[in-house]
Amino acid sequence: MFSACADPASLEGFSWLMCYLTTGKHIDFYWSFLTVLVLLVITAPTALAFGFGGAMAARSQVAPVRWLGKLYTAMVRGVPDIVFFLFFVIALDQAVEWTKHQIVCPGWTEPIRQGLEFRVCPQAKVPLGTSAQIWHQIYGFALAVFTFAIVFGAFAANVLYGAMNAVPRAQLETAEAYGLTHRQIFRRILVPQMWTYALPGLSNLWMILIKATPLLFLLGVKDIVYWARELGSAKTQAYAFPHPDWRLWYFLFLLVVYLCMTRVSEILLTRLTRRLSHGQATAAGEAMRRAAQ
């Protein structure tokens, strides 16, 4: 990166370290923090949306929709995350390519499954074999986000389902007495009040989501854990900056980073809890009312 770093073998001590920490590989490592943050920023709302949909379906008056909602939460919650991640990403990828294959190559006669190979026509590959590496990365990342959202959505659905049931029945009855329709009660009475019950569960999920981001590595996305392992492993003279096994230090660094991330989240979530409890007919809301008197 710097001109002084052109000949690493001649460097020593601090300047060696500075050059080492600014190699292209380390820059990739620093960028991968952004990958993780982007994943969190996209996945959290998507999972919440999935969860909301799941909870609404599970409460539905229509039996098949209700079964679908319950099946979704039961299935995803009952399968180990890691199995789901490994299975779902492959299945989703093949489903996408199979569908595209049916549309783009109607005249294709060869079987798609040839022994162990999954072979769609070249025009149906997603992304195409000819497209730049960046598209492959984006596609892989999108698959990862979707899988994360499905898994965490199921947990969120259960939390929201419970929270919706926790809103005092008296609140809803009062609304009914005022002549509000079901839809109006849901939107104006139930949903605004349920958040205070949902928040402890959701904040728990958020913490688990932060800690689950290293699963990205399993899905082939180069996240911070991948780079920490790659950078920390012992380097021979084949590399410009040879060093012994430094994985301990890299993982220690990650430990601190993850602790910081969860600590900041905790502080923000505590604030949010306070705001949502305000004026609620819960123990926390009652305590706030008394303190203000």
Place this chain on the structure above:
Amino acid sequence: MKKLLLATALVALSGGIAAAQTVRLGTEGAYPPFNFIDDAGNVAGFEREVGDELCKRAGLTCEWVTNEWDSIIPNLQSGNYDVIIAGMSITDEREEVIDFSENYFPPAASAYVGTDAAADTKAGVVSAQVGTIQAGYVAESGATLLEFATPDETIGAVRNGEAVAVFADKDFLKPYVDQSNGELMFVGDDVQLGGGVGLGFRDSDDELREKFNTAIKAMKADGTLNAALEKHFGAETPKF
């Protein structure tokens, strides 16, 4: 607006259909000096040099991608890349699921490395990378096999005493031994394994395989392959 976005995405995804054939080369990126990620973050090593030269001779545009070793064959079959170029030895077991090109690295010795010259490699704990011919050999040798996902971890296991020795390609181990200041040493005799290192292709990709075979033959004939071998593995390495 949505349609516009969709259209842009489709154009972007389908872009480059008319361009020259792009071949994706899949490697592990953790097996110096065969292949590794250099300090600039690019794939480097013997296979990078050979792979780039082969693509040039075959008139193909090549793109390098890295993949975990233990899923490198399944991901070839599901089409994530077109060629495996990852120091993969040609063996009968692998021939059953994929096709190999002619070898571009001669049949080579595997060796044990330990911290003690008297290490018991026949009955002790020996580390090897999962899914390698060396792991298979250790399992049959009577020693207790300790498998790891990456080559680096197999050496780490010897350094911290988890295993009495690591069993791997001698060319991979040699730099570690040379640069360990006497901590690591070769133990026992070398073992000849496998039929050399070849490129891996899907069974159905015969046309692509032939293109690379022609290029490998040409590189063997004019000595460029030997030059690359000598550059990355030293003067004593076996050549074609």
